[in-house]
Each structure stands twice: as C-alpha cells, then as structure tokens.
Amino acid sequence: MEELLTLKDLLVQGDVQGALMIVEELTEMSRNDIIKTIRSYAVILLLHLIKQQAENRTTRSWEVSIRNSVREIQRENKRRKAGGYYLTPEELWETLVEAYLNAIDQASLEVEEGRYEPEELEKLVNREKILNRALGLILPGESS
DSSP states (O other): OHHHHHHHHHHHHTOHHHHHHHHHHHHHHHHHHHHHHHHHHHHHHHHHHHHHHHHTOOOHHHHHHHHHHHHHHHHHHBOTTTOSBSSOHHHHHHHHHHHHHHHHHHHHHHGGGGTSOHHHHHHHSOHHHHHHHHHHHHSTTOOO
16 A cells, blocks of 8 residues: 555656556566465365375365366456466466475375375376376366
C-alpha cells in the first residue's frame, strides 16, 4: 500500500521516472507472488506424481489433487486482462524443478507409509519423467 501512495505522490509531482520505478517494483512484487503460488501448487502436483510412480498405483484422491493443482497453476499463470501467461514454459520448468525437492521431502513421509528417506525415494523415481509429465499437464493444449 505504501508503494501506491508513493506512486501517487510521484505522479502528482510529475516525476515520471520515479513513478515508473515504483511501477516496476510493484510489477516484480506481483510476479513473485504469482510464482510463489504456482510453486506451492507445483509441490502438490509433483508429490502425487511421485507417489504414483513410486507405488506404481493411483487413487481417486491423488487424481483429484493432480487435476486441481494443474487447474490452479493454469489459472494463476494466465494473464486475465492482457492475455498470455506470466511464466513461459521454460520458467514453468524452472519452477517445477525448484518445487521438486519439497515434493520429494513430502512424498518420503507418504510413500509406503513413510518407509523411505528423501534420498532413497529420489533413487526410486525418475525425476525427469515426473517433471516432464507435470509440465505436459500444465501447458495449454498438452495432454496427460
């Protein structure tokens, strides 16, 4: 909120350069919030994809979580007014990679009732295959 008041003051003073700097800062803050939200949903998505692969099975609950996570990531990433997307496919990939370690940690508590340490679980699953599947589910027009 403080940034908006500063922006208003700069515009009233005619300081366009200062105002543009504040706009850039606000834009970056908004983008960071979007990335943080996408990363949170990516952890949930990856968690269930890891569990599916590690246990070689699925449940309705996991499937619903996967679908919901994909929808939320797609919704957060879509620019409503300007059109297009906040994150490119490459940036989505980077976000999934960042979320993967948290997902492995969480999955280690759930796969086979917590039987594996995260390092052990990582050796049981194919990281690239899971990340590629997640990205394929997220990208518009891609099939699962």
